[in-house]
Amino acid sequence: MQQNRFFVRGSKQAASEFAAKVxxxxxxxxxxxxxxxxxxxxxxxxxxxxxxKIHRDKAEGEPEDFADFLRFIQLDNYxxxxxxxxxxxxxxxxxxxxxxxxxxxxxxxxxPREYTGNPEKEAEEYRKLRQAQLNWANTYMQIxxxxxxxxxxxxxxxxxPFDSTVHVVDLNQETITANANKFFGGDKSLVPxxxxxxxxGDILKANIIVFEALGSKKxxxxxxxxxxEPTEQVPASALQYYGxxxxxxxxxxxxxxxxxxxxxxxxxxxxxxxxxxxxx
Ligand code: GLP
Numbered sequence: 001m002q003q004n005r006f007f008v009r010g011s012k013q014a015a016s017e018f019a020a021k022v023x024x025x026x027x028x029x030x031x032x033x034x035x036x037x038x039x040x041x042x043x044x045x046x047x048x049x050x051x052x053k054i055h056r057d058k059a060e061g062e063p064e065d066f067a068d069f070l071r072f073i074q075l076d077n078y079x080x081x082x083x084x085x086x087x088x089x090x091x092x093x094x095x096x097x098x099x100x101x102x103x104x105x106x107x108x109x110x111x112p113r114e115y116t117g118n119p120e121k122e123a124e125e126y127r128k129l130r131q132a133q134l135n136w137a138n139t140y141m142q143i144x145x146x147x148x149x150x151x152x153x154x155x156x157x158x159x160x161p162f163d164s165t166v167h168v169v170d171l172n173q174e175t176i177t178a179n180a181n182k183f184f185g186g187d188k189s190l191v192p193x194x195x196x197x198x199x200x201g202d203i204l205k206a207n208i209i210v211f212e213a214l215g216s217k218k219x220x221x222x223x224x225x226x227x228x229e230p231t232e233q234v235p236a237s238a239l240q241y242y243g244x245x246x247x248x249x250x251x252x253x254x255x256x257x258x259x260x261x262x263x264x265x266x267x268x269x270x271x272x273x274x275x276x277x278x279x280x
Contacts, residue, residue, distance in 0.1 A: 004278065006269060007226075007248045007262045009255040012046065012214055014266065019210050019249045020050035021271050023141060026208055027055075029276035032138030033069045037203075038101055039154070040074070040093045042182060043145040043212050048101040055104055067105035072097070073133050074111035075142075075154035075203070078192035079168070083115040091183055108133075112166075112196035119168045123196050127166040130202060139279060142206035144236075148217045150174045151225050151234035155197035162230075162238040164199030171195055200238045207279065208245045211236070213254040222250065223257040245278045 008018055027034050038044070074097060080089050088095050094111050102109050110129055116122040134140060150158050150172065157172045171179075171193055180188040203209070213222050225236035226248065239246065255263070 003274075004244065005246045005248075006264050006274075007250070007255075007258065008266045008269065009250045009252055009258075009263050010266055012251045015212065015214065015249050015251045016046035017050050018266055018271075019044075019047040019143070019212050019247070020054055022208070022210050022247050022249075022275065023047075023051050023143070024054050025272040026139065026141050026275045026279070027070065029272055030139040030279050033071070033136050035133055035137035035140040036070065036072050036101075036106075037140060037142035037198075037206060038072055038074050038097060039143050039145050040076075040096055041145045043214050044143055045100065047143065047212060051101065052104055068107050070104070070106045071108035071133060071136070072102055072106055072110065073130065074109075075144075076195055076197040077112040077114045079116070079119045079194040079196060080114040080192050085113075085115060088115070114192075114196075119194060119196055123166045123168050126196060126198075130166060130198065134205065139208070140206045141208040141210070142203055144203065144209060144211045144239075146211070146213050146218060146221060146225065146236050147175055148178050149221060151221045151236045153200065153203060153236050153238075155195040156200050156235045158233045158235060160200055160235055161232065162204075162241065163201040165202055166196065166198055169195050169197050200235060204238065204242050204244075206244055208247075208275065209239070209242060210247045210249060211239060212249045214251045216253040216256065218250075218254040219256040222248075222254055227258065227262075245275065 077093050083089050112126045113122050144153050155169050176188050176191045180191045184190040224234050230237035230240045
């Protein structure tokens, strides 16, 4: 039987390069429309830089106008009362993506609107929009990070059902504190308290998932997610039920608590072949 789950580890740069190569090979080895599910946070930053670079190099001289069949869809967004389309907050995910991965030529970029006056209605619309994009796509690939302590994926907090779809969420204290420390100078009062998130059930519909975790803060939760009983208290543990092609890409620090035998050396994986055998 073909293997559909790989754990790899390396330096931060090697891990980010590997993750970027998976996207690139999936994109170039799939036929038809390609939906790239993005995540925000610190983790994918280097991956996006690598992706943009390799993609640019590889696209050089290619006659195909790949922009016509590549679209991006973002997992989640804050609800930011008082902001507007013309006045996005400085921490805006939309701004962050526009300055990084969305710069790759594409034919569509989608994100829940953070400036909506009615988040529940926006969640309902985003659910329909996601469905329309899934109908458009022949291949949907998702990148995922993980919340440091509680194991959330997108903004699915502990306790979220594994079959959940797009919904509005009240962020828990762990997430508010973690995001305050990373992005808001430690000031929790500045962190939005609500968000609109893609559900866990939606994420599990991807054909390919690249789960990425970097740094020692993630070591314990990554182990819980993949090597302990799945539980709704650790949202990422839903990935143990995932039937698509999964790459768990870790740097050495995040990999510290995982048994060595779980890993396949990066150089032994023919990414292009693995992806194309899986998709075709
Ligand atoms: C936020 C995002 C998640 C992300 C998580 C971890 O909560 N909604 O998608 O995975 O942060 O972020 P980081 O990669 O910065 O550790």
